[in-house]
Amino acid sequence: MNLNIEFYASLMKYLPPGKSRFRREVKVDDDITLSRLISQFHISEAEAHLVLVNGHFVNCGEDRAQRKLTEGDTVSIWPPVAGG
């Protein structure tokens, strides 16, 4: 199935080649979970700080492991930020 992925800020480096700075449409396995999608793009758990599916926050840990994705979902990922 096809999904949209958005990797922001320092995570942009994990995007496959493409035109947009932060968004790609990607083909993935139909039964993929959110945590498998994250590891498929080599993003570590600590880096995947804020994960949104269609704009809704998904807790880390179990929620991500159980969260199934469906055709056309948009997954957005932001790294942790503490500086100031």
Added chain:
Amino acid sequence: MNESQKERYARHIRLPQIGEKGQQAILDASALIVGVGGLGSPAAMYLAAAGIGKLVLCDYDIVETSNLQRQIIHRSDAVGDDKVESGRRTVKSLSPDCEVEVISYQMEADELKQVAESVDIVLDCSDNFPTRFDVNRACVETATPLVIGAAIRLEGQIMNYQPAANSACYQCLYTHAYGAEESCELEGVLGPVVGVIGTLQAVQTLLILAGQGEALVSRLLLFDAYAMEWQSVTLPKNPDCPACGKA
């Protein structure tokens, strides 16, 4: 409010969301600002200019030349001074009526809690996770509203904790412990990016003080300056949160 204050804050008073009542609340309010760096600079300056009654500035660093590209509360001639003293000078020059108290050391948990309890609102303008978690915990334990900003490289985040609205807290976002985070010193940061986030912290603080913070409850804003993209996210309260959860 006297005539001189009415003139000074006329543009606030004209706003239906602030009005004379909201401006009076700002004049009567006190805020603790933890960190007088890139975020704390615009936050303190805008709050002072807006007429806030009292600021408590907390930072144990001294001003360095490499701070000046973004920490706009500090001027070139302040290099080598305590950040809180340099901050006090700028705040006083903007708003002589603003009472300023300074804390030039790292507070222990008990004192932090005491100071948080003594003010109307806290702004987390610090630069590391351990401080952020301590400030959050002090605010949760004392039911003090908290406005949290963070920025590095070309990215920033802002959210707030409003205990009266039973909102999510900063720790609700963090199931993992982030000990060794990236620093602006190593990663770099574009000056105005911390300015944008620190300024938004002042905006949120003024709205909350004026009783207009409802639209901001449990919302996190994420800013990517490079992509020039904003995202606004609704944060669910984490029932297992180590700071505000039931356990």
